[in-house]
Amino acid sequence: MYRLLVTDVDGTLLDSCSRLPEENKKAVFRCHDRGIGVVLATGKTIYGIRGLVKELEIKLPQITIHGAVSYDAKENILDASTIRPDLYFEVIKTIKQRGHPVFTATPDGILYCDKKNTRSRIMEDIGEKIVMVKSLETEELANSSVCMSVLIEESDPLEGILRERFLKDLQLVRSGKFFFDLLNKDSTKGKALTKLTKDLGFNKEEIAAIGDSYNDLSLFEISGLKIAVSNACDKLIEKADVTVAGNDECGFAQAVREYIIQED
Secondary structure (H helix, E strand, C coil), X not given: CCCEEEECHHHHHCCCCCCCCHHHHHHHHHHHHCCCEEEEECCCCHHHHHHHHHHCCCCCCEEEHHHCXXXXXXXXXXXXXXXXXXXXXXXXXXXXXXXXXXXXXXXXXCEXXXXXXXXXXXXXXXXXXXXXXXXXXXXXXXXXXXXXXXXXXXXXXXXXXXXXXXXXXXXXXXXXXXXXXXXXXXXXXXXXXXXXXXXXXXXXXXXEEEXXXXXXXXXXCCCCXXXXXXXXXXXXXXXXXXXXXXXXXXXXXXXXXXXXXXXX
């Protein structure tokens, strides 16, 4: 029997318009009714999922920013992995040389930036809290940054430059059409989940994970049941035990019904 369901948010629990389907909401409450815990593991900050956590009445800790920061049910920080200051400054320099704004997140979930462009609204539209500052290049931010983001498509030459320069030292995550993030090498959803489940007393065999993207692969490594939605990347589908319908067809609810609760 599965006692814990860990789910990605965008592209998995939410539909392609970032809405929570009613069927998926009901599936979460069916988990609650049967004593199955639910944890969100997302690339978003705590601000980006606060409303969702409240709506779904989730009482367990949450994993945010690809595993860089975990919070308890009262939003106290349980764990945070910061970026090395020298790398922080080098990333800013590399991105700004190509004319793109940089967003940097601190453990409290706030995003800071000192320049916006036409794509910056994407961050605001998904509920993130953005604070404008005169400069990102301060010691205070350099010592507290857990994630640096740039809004570029995969075809942008900057992504290749960042991968070549920082792959050895940082965790690089593409989690959407425009989202490219750089984090501490130890910041993964899987490592964050390992810490949480150890504290909560769950065994691997009791954990089910569902996702759609590369950053969900680390969840699969420590889960007894690995579920991919059909819109997932090929690598995740390859590693999954089962594949359900896509996020626009309420694949999350199908997974709960057929594999977690195993309703007739």
